[in-house]
Amino acid sequence: MATVYVNDKAVDIGDERLNCIQAAERAGVTIPHYCWHAALSVVASCRMCLVEVGERKVDEKGQVAIAMQPKVVPGCQTPVKDGMVIRTADAKAKDAQERTLESILLNHPLDCPVCDKAGECLLQDFSFQFGKAESRMVDEKNTPPNKPDLGPNVGLFTDRCIMCSRCVRFTREVSGTAELHVVNRGSHSEIDVFEGHPLANKLATNVVDLCPVGALSSKDFLYSQRVWNLKTVNSVCSGCSTGCSILVDSNKDIVYRLRPRFNPRAQGHFMCDEGRLGYHHVNDSARLGQYLVRGEQGTKAVEWAQAAGLCREKLAAEASKDPGRVWFVFSPSMTVEEAWLLANFAQKLSPFVKLVMGPVGVVGEDDTYPKDRKGRPAQPVKFTIRAEKAANLRGVRGILNHFQKDRATYQQFLAAAKSGQVDACLIAAGQSPQVYKPSVEEGDALSAVRFVAVQQLFSSPLTDRAHLVIPASAFSEIEGTLVNHAGLAQATKAACAPSRGLRTDGQFFLELLERKGLVHAANLRKEIAKAVPAFKPLEVGDLGEYGVFCEKLKEQS
């Protein structure tokens, strides 16, 4: 057991290998830093984390002696060991931190009022906490030209850059594509790309999150919001089965930005650009906004409760005739809770109705990073974009397996519908258009079905054939559980409310079940954990920041 003394506070760090920044964090002390990042190599070049260190010794008489080193040392580069003393707020360390900040700000344009980073900028935060109020430089600042097109998604405000080189190390160590580098020397150093080699890798926009200041900016988010107006919730990316932990930033029910959230159990620190930019459909005005009933007299809009009632009646009526001809198609993107409620409704109609897993989008092969110089995957793998574009295949499968072991496939469902063996069906919870787009053939297959209810985000060949169109909820509107490729169950929270007049998918299913109340994911998790053994770990209700593993779900097929 090793004990470290941070500003005279003893912290037990066990046998972990930590640096001063990490050890101080355990003691609740922030050591300011820019260039250091847990996922990147140590360069100790920003010199912001300068602290004083020493050794604490106790002699036989119990006398405590502390021997401090004469110089300040960079906290990121200094590993801690038993008996080490770290002082972050003594005169020498404070002086060094103040000076470093003064140096960094010498050529910084201080254009916070028009900078996207303002409000979440480490330069602002640390200047406020550790810096001086004014600069002593009266000379002209360097004004290097901006580079708005570093890549398709990223631009650079060169003058704001503090040369921490995090972005350069990211492209070298994590993406392995090495587009970014430093050009020129001394205070004329700049981040740049080679001509004809833009920052265009699939992880590129992570450099914007890594940038501690507003130098690297996401073109997608640029000038769209002030960050203090944004509401941030924890969520899970539904782009592929990696299930990256993310933050959804929204303002007044409009999603403006997705950012990766650190999760050692899921993806680590980063996310891919595909996932990051995969939120635009949420704000799309073309999304379905009404519950529509299509009959012989034409199409008319109805209230949500009416729609649910109609759906319930029609399906129940068909099930009472021949339950084997009533089909429920589940989406691999819906939450565990939604799948559970819908499956319960189906069971309530009859145990003989057919449950089917909907189409699972697969694009190419798993794409792992870093890449080597020739673009081939290299070891050790630090990030994977998975070919399987389904956020919760394992979770939904776990629910379905609980009710029906031998299930037809989606293709068999379409074939059955075509050959007139389906009387009624509910195709639930659409997937985002990036993940899956229904084809005309799929729609045509439904032409012989007497009652088709389709829950979708956008109108499609399926909704064209539907007798009841149910607007589906986007990932940002639901709360629930998603199980990724490794069986990790993560909680996703609602960032925005559904459009006016609409209810979330889960709420709609509750209404089908004629259950009272609102969707409360934690309670539903406990209910599922009790009923389905594979979901036992969900009994905690609150899955925490990182989620819990459901090992059995990983193995099921």
Place this chain on the structure above:
Amino acid sequence: MAAFEPVLLQRLNKPECKTLEGYRADGGYRTLTRALKEMSPDQVTTVVKDAGLRGRGGAGFPTGLKWTFLPKGNSGPVYLCVNCDESEPCTFNNRYLIECDPHQVLEGIILASYAIRARVAYFYVRYEYGTGTRTMQRAIDELYAAGLLGKNILGTDFSLDVFVHRGAAAYICGEETGLIESLEGRRAWPRIKPPFPAIEGAFRKPTIVNNPETLANVVHIVERGGEWFKSLGVPPDPKNPRDAGSYGSKLYCISGHVNRPGIVELPMGVTLRELLEVHGGGVWKGRKAKGAIPGGNSMGICTEPEFDIPLDFNGPGKVGCLGLGTAAVTVFDETTSIVDVLHNICRFFAHESCGQCTPCREGTAWMLKIVERIKRGQGRLEDLSILEEVADKIGIMPGTTICGLADGAGWPVKTAIRKYRDEFKAYLREGTPKGGTSSGMRLSMAAGH
């Protein structure tokens, strides 16, 4: 004192010794032959260590001691890097060595490689030394042809390859880890230490980085013994237990406003005044000296009354300079404006700062901006204290940077201001220099190369 017989420069005026044949006829490679046949690598290391040889590159670290830092029982490769990126302004001692007597340096390289059990040595030479690079390459080719390099040198089981690597001209490549990064094909950003190169250097393997002059000294130490070496120079200061002494001879470069700029080999400890008056022929145009830089820009400035300091590893420190440095003395005469001197020096360091550590990257550029403004006549009194403060707080000594470039950038600034404060104040008041401008100063510093 009897006239000193040059050791390192003994073949300065024997152009025939540039060839292997000539060098051998003059007694060259005898020492190497004897060492390879009669001495073990450890014995060579011990001889060098006991002789008290200290690195000639600037920091004066004991060479033999450095060699012993290599990990014991290491079975993997060890590299020797020869640091001939001689980029300290007005320093040209190694240029003479490699241009006039390449085989002496190469004999040292082979001996040192033998001592540290290196099988590959890299000769890192700055881009500007075209003649030196070609001379060295020719000499290396001769050695391969004669079986003195390559596999089984002189029939022993010692093999060595020497590669010349021409840098792309940056001051920072003279920092040993910057040199290694550059050698590996990367941007010459000095590495964080530990690990030191002796543990993990070039290509992540144990590496020793030495200066050509140091390696040339190794030849003579192995040949004549440590006692001979210790008979030259200055013994350790008995009052300073950490002083390792300044033994041996040193190549002193003299440049600036002197009558006879050039290079001279003398036992360590000659005073700056003797060097200037006797060997440099005194200040030019019959003027008086105003001050001098005792060992390359980064060591700081000393005033004329301080010229009596001995130029050994301790001497310049006694008058507030950083150290001996490269022992390249640059003298400026009484008509030189100290503001011009400082401006020139600041310009150099702002240009050469690699840009990795914030305090150095921004500090050097800031100091330049301030001095430029002072020179324009828009200086303020508080600028002096800002300059002093910035200069004082950047560098590896207060712990705010990775390498020593910032210390070297700050030292001339603070010594100039402390020692010539009155002149600075007068300039600030009047907005013009007391003497004339000194475009000659800039020219002569450039002429150092």
